Amino acid sequence: MREQLEILASLQEVDREIRGKNLTKDTLLAELKKDEGELHAHQAEVATLKAEWTEKDKLREEKERILQEEGRKAMEKRMRLNRIKNIKELQALQREIDQIKESNAQLEEELMKILEELEASGAQLKAKGEEVEKLEGACGEKRAQVEAELAGIEQAMAEASKSRQAIAARLNGDLIERYELIFSRRGGVAVVGVSEGICQGCHMNIPPQLWNEIIRSERLIFCPSCHRILYHKPAVSGDKRV
Ligand SMILES: [Zn+2]
Known part of the structure; x- marks a missing residue:
């Protein structure tokens, strides 16, 4: 994923x-x-x-x-x-x-x-x-x-x-469809990085349990508050990973 x-x-x-x-x-x-x-x-x-x-x-x-x-x-x-x-x-x-x-x-x-x-x-x-x-x-x-x-x-x-x-062409069709729907509804931001446990789309804290899942990245996870697709994005490369 x-x-x-x-x-x-x-x-x-x-x-x-x-x-x-x-x-x-x-x-x-x-x-x-x-x-x-x-x-x-x-x-x-x-x-x-x-x-x-x-x-x-x-x-x-x-x-x-x-x-x-x-x-x-x-x-x-x-x-x-x-x-x-x-x-x-x-x-x-x-x-x-x-x-x-x-x-x-x-x-x-x-x-x-x-x-x-x-x-x-x-x-x-x-x-x-x-x-x-x-x-x-x-x-x-x-x-x-x-x-x-x-x-x-x-x-x-x-x-x-x-x-x-x-x-x-490199993406799963279902994923694109879901993404496009969110993209049009959420002002052109559908997939956002999470760094230090904070959604970069709405700046809300992600619950720790969900945060762990995001890091594991085994399934599609949506932000509980803004409903965008989340993925793990380290804040600064290397030193400040959470
Ligand atoms: Zn959010």
Whole structure:
């Protein structure tokens, strides 16, 4: 049993390496996802600002068109004034011209306000656009960096997986199954050494009777408190064996 447990301990070392790499991989991907999520939110904001600006600019065009058309109409009416002799007709036409003038003055005021708004939102759009451009650059760099790191991790994991296979081939199938169950339930530590009568997994004292059995290593022994597989591991090689 002693040899099997030693092999199991080396299997655990490889498994812990794989587990660590998987965690790093998840962390990297989560970071990238977060950054890209932020970028997408900013991009959406720019798209909204742009749509609003375009809408407002259409309104500006429309108002300018009306202003021009009404101005032209007023001009024509003014020209007709000179040809009219009838005083009533003259007064009526003058009223029409005044009305156009009045509504055009209002239109001009509205147009001015729109132009001011366009200028303000244009500046906002420009600033936001520059910010997004920077973020896009940073995100692109981050993605490239993460991809390079992931490639390294994948390679290391492939190698670890190969050595895991070689180690596992030397172990009893039942033992691996029990080990794997504990490994997943106990935070990636399933087989632990006991030195000086203390479980290195949970740091509890092992009862003397059990401790003797661990040293004899004739059967599989589990820690009474953390339920991990125990094996004898001298504290310091040579001098301090218990
Ligand atoms: Zn324990």
